[in-house]
Amino acid sequence: xxxxxxxxxxxxxxxxxxxxxxxxxxxxxxxxxxxxxxxxxxxxxxxxxxxxxxxxxxxxxxxxxxxxxxxxxxxxxxxxxxxxxxxxxxxxxxxxxxxxxxxxxxxxxxxxxxxxxxxxxxxxxxxxxxxxxxxxxxxxxxxxxxxxxxxxxxxxxxxxxxxxxxxxxxxxxxxxxxxxxxxxxxxxxxxxxxxxxxxxxxxxxxxxxxxxxxxxxxxxxxxxxxxxxxxxxxxxxxxxxxxxxxxxxxxxxxxxxxxxxxxxxxxxxxxxxxxxxxx
Numbered sequence: 001x002x003x004x005x006x007x008x009x010x011x012x013x014x015x016x017x018x019x020x021x022x023x024x025x026x027x028x029x030x031x032x033x034x035x036x037x038x039x040x041x042x043x044x045x046x047x048x049x050x051x052x053x054x055x056x057x058x059x060x061x062x063x064x065x066x067x068x069x070x071x072x073x074x075x076x077x078x079x080x081x082x083x084x085x086x087x088x089x090x091x092x093x094x095x096x097x098x099x100x101x102x103x104x105x106x107x108x109x110x111x112x113x114x115x116x117x118x119x120x121x122x123x124x125x126x127x128x129x130x131x132x133x134x135x136x137x138x139x140x141x142x143x144x145x146x147x148x149x150x151x152x153x154x155x156x157x158x159x160x161x162x163x164x165x166x167x168x169x170x171x172x173x174x175x176x177x178x179x180x181x182x183x184x185x186x187x188x189x190x191x192x193x194x195x196x197x198x199x200x201x202x203x204x205x206x207x208x209x210x211x212x213x214x215x216x217x218x219x220x221x222x223x224x225x226x227x228x229x230x231x232x233x234x235x236x237x238x239x240x241x242x243x244x245x246x247x248x249x250x251x252x253x254x255x256x257x258x259x260x261x262x263x264x265x266x267x268x269x270x271x272x273x274x275x276x277x278x279x
Contacts (some may be wrong), residue, residue, distance in 0.1 A: 017203075021050060022076040022077055024076065024135075025054060025070040026054065026078070028079075029082045031058075031235070032087065036128055038126060038128075050142075059097035060092070060095075064179075068171040071148060071163070071164075071170075072150075076147055076148045077116075077138070078117065083124065084124055105120060107173055107217070113163070113167070114156055116141060117127050117142070117145060121134060149163030165224065173216040182208070185207070215250070218240065218247070219254055222250055222272070225235050230268050233271075259275055260279075261274075
């Protein structure tokens with residue numbers, strides 16, 4: 001997606017890279033990584049206070065949409081920490097978390113958001129020192145990335161408004177039915193096969209996921225733009241750096257689903273608005 005600045009939106013004060021301290025949200029599983037964090041505390045091991053911990057019962061309970069949500073509330077990075085492979089109290093929760101993070105990385109790559117802002121790793125209840133070191137190293141790495149939406153002070157070079165726009169697109173993609181189905185079925189397709197018993201190679205599965213992500217990102221972006229004000233196909237195409245034909249195709253899909261509706265025609269370019277916004 002092209003670098004399409006959102007004008008007139010507030011920037012985050014004091015987040016221009018000068019004396020930047022990252023805000024990091026961490027999803028820690030109750031049984032291992034949270035216990036490891038607790039051990040680090042009781043052992044008086046020092047690590048940065050930048051981390052804001054959210055305790056979850058299992059890393060597999062961290063929804064893909066939830067991984068994106070902190071970015072919409074000012075976070076610069078997100079950590080997902082679970083039990084080591086083979087040690088999950090719910091057997092396969094950490095494998096589900098890994099699959100979700102890997103697919104969200106693909107979404108972030110497509111949208112031009114640095115995937116290093118989303119981190120996945122494993123910590124046992126006995127690894128307090130490992131937890132402290134991991135947080136210290138990650139916070140140091142995020143400092144080099146710069147503020148999320150920090151403009152020239154960030155690696156992506158995105159304004160805060162543009163970063164928020166792309167994060168909202170990512171959140172909608174992650175919550176979409178088609179994306180979620182494919183994430184849930186990805187492992188089964190390669191190991192068990194489709195309804196015809198045909199196994200899907202990892203390369204083909206990745207290509208399919210990339211195709212779905214490309215479609216869903218355009219659809220989500222159109223939804224976001226149409227939700228702000230009536231917007232023409234021409235303006236959407238210019239904003240997203242894609243062809244008007246592709247916008248028309250995806251807008252027709254969203255219209256059939258009842259998500260947007262035709263507002264009027266400006267010149268020869270249809271304008272769309274969020275469904276129900278005219279009422």
